[in-house]
Amino acid sequence: xxxxxxxxxxxxxxxxxxxxxxxxxxxxxxxxxxxxxxxxxxxxxxxxxxxxxxxxxxxxxxxxxxxxxxxxxxxxxxxxxxxxxxxxxxxxxxxxxxxxxxxxx
Amino acid sequence: xxxxxxxxxxxxxxxxxxxxxxxxxxxxxxxxxxxxxxxxxxxxxxxxxxxxxxxxxxxxxxxxxxxxxxxxxxxxxxxxxxxxxxxxxxxxxxxxxxxxxxxxxxxxxxxxxxxxxxxxxxxxxxxxxxxxxxxxxxxxxxxxxxxxxxxxxxxxxxxxxxxxxxxxxxxxxxxxxxxxxxxxxxxxxxxxxxxxxxxxxxx
Numbered sequence: 587x588x589x590x591x592x593x594x595x596x597x598x599x600x601x602x603x604x605x606x607x608x609x610x611x612x613x614x615x616x617x618x619x620x621x622x623x624x625x626x627x628x629x630x631x632x633x634x635x636x637x638x639x640x641x642x643x644x645x646x647x648x649x650x651x652x653x654x655x656x657x658x659x660x661x662x663x664x665x666x667x668x669x670x671x672x673x674x675x676x677x678x679x680x681x682x683x684x685x686x687x688x689x690x691x
Numbered sequence: 692x693x694x695x696x697x698x699x700x701x702x703x704x705x706x707x708x709x710x711x712x713x714x715x716x717x718x719x720x721x722x723x724x725x726x727x728x729x730x731x732x733x734x735x736x737x738x739x740x741x742x743x744x745x746x747x748x749x750x751x752x753x754x755x756x757x758x759x760x761x762x763x764x765x766x767x768x769x770x771x772x773x774x775x776x777x778x779x780x781x782x783x784x785x786x787x788x789x790x791x792x793x794x795x796x797x798x799x800x801x802x803x804x805x806x807x808x809x810x811x812x813x814x815x816x817x818x819x820x821x822x823x824x825x826x827x828x829x830x831x832x833x834x835x836x837x838x839x840x841x842x843x844x845x846x847x848x849x850x851x852x853x854x855x856x857x858x859x860x861x862x863x864x865x866x867x868x869x870x871x872x873x874x875x876x877x878x879x880x881x882x883x884x885x886x887x888x889x890x891x892x893x894x
Contacts, residue, residue, distance in 0.1 A: 596774070596777075598774075599771055599774050602767060602770045602771060602774070603767065605767075606763070606764065606766070606767035609763050609766075610760065610763065610764075613756070613759060613760060613763060616881075616882065616886060617752065617753075617756050617886070619886075620752065620886040620887075621752075626888060629887070629888070630887050630888075633882050633886050633887055634882065634887075636882070637878055637879060637881075637882035637883075640763075640875075640878045641875050641878050641879065644766055644871055644874055644875050644878065645871070645875060647770075648766050648767075648769070648770045648867075648871045648874075649867075649868055649871045649872070654708075655706070655707060655708050657706055657708060657713075658708060658712070658713065658716050661713075661716040661717045661719065661720035662716060662719060662720050662723065664720055665719070665720030665721065665722070665723030665724055666723055668723075668724060669723050669724050669726075669727030669728075670727070672724075672727070673727050673728065673730075673731040676731060677731055677734065677735060680735055681735070
């Protein structure tokens with residue numbers, strides 16, 4: 587397939603404004619959750635979930651990944667997966683085996 | 692969902708995707724690794740404060756929330772600028788791009804102000820490992836926003852000189868991708884660094 591003359595469909599401006607309003611609402615909820623007296627694990631789970639929703643909305647609509655060629659998703663997904671795996675291993679390794687972190691208690 | 696369709700002229704490629712756009716996405720994928728490393732370091736060190744204030748002692752969540760909202764809205768103005776550029780509305784595109792640059796500048800100014808407050812309260816890049824990790828992470832992000840603002844102003848300059856017709860909207864799209872990425876990085880940072888309480892921290 588050649589790219590010449592490829593027609594791409596992006597949303598109308600009204601869709602972007604609606605997404606932005608949703609993002610603003612989710613941000614307000616996030617801040618509200620951070621001030622609640624919920625248990626830390628509930629708070630963390632809620633904040634992470636809301637953050638993922640915001641991340642997904644910006645990437646899908648504003649960065650057009652929902653509408654563009656599916657191949658464009660791969661570099662970002664690869665980066666996220668690689669970062670997630672590598673740094674989870676590093677963090678676990680350092681937390682479980684290091685007793686000499688500078689400034690540590 | 693209603694939609695507008697537009698055609699982009701560029702040389703043919705095997706994938707059907709413009710090479711600069713694919714290149715930008717690969718670059719952004721590599722940026723995930725960079726910020727992943729910096730975030731991991733912060734998470735690891737955020738409780739390493741032998742003396743002086745801890746990060747959550749000095750954070751001003753309402754102030755940072757406003758900054759976050761400003762950066763979030765800059766993504767809206769950016770995408771509206773791209774839409775205007777793609778349909779050949781140069782004047783409107785310039786207005787949106789300038790608005791994006793202004794919002795980005797406001798965000799960076801807020802960050803600098805926030806840093807001065809932190810330093811005044813004794814939370815500095817040298818005060819503790821937590822301070823080092825925090826300032827390196829957020830400064831890297833601030834530097835990215837600043838570079839984005841410079842790219843946006845360059846686009847406005849090109850547009851004013853008539854060098855950015857609708858057929859060359861790919862340049863705006865690439866800067867837009869970079870800008871939105873900076874925004875999504877902040878979405879993650881805001882949650883992980885500012886909102887999620889560190890173990891042992893009373894909120």
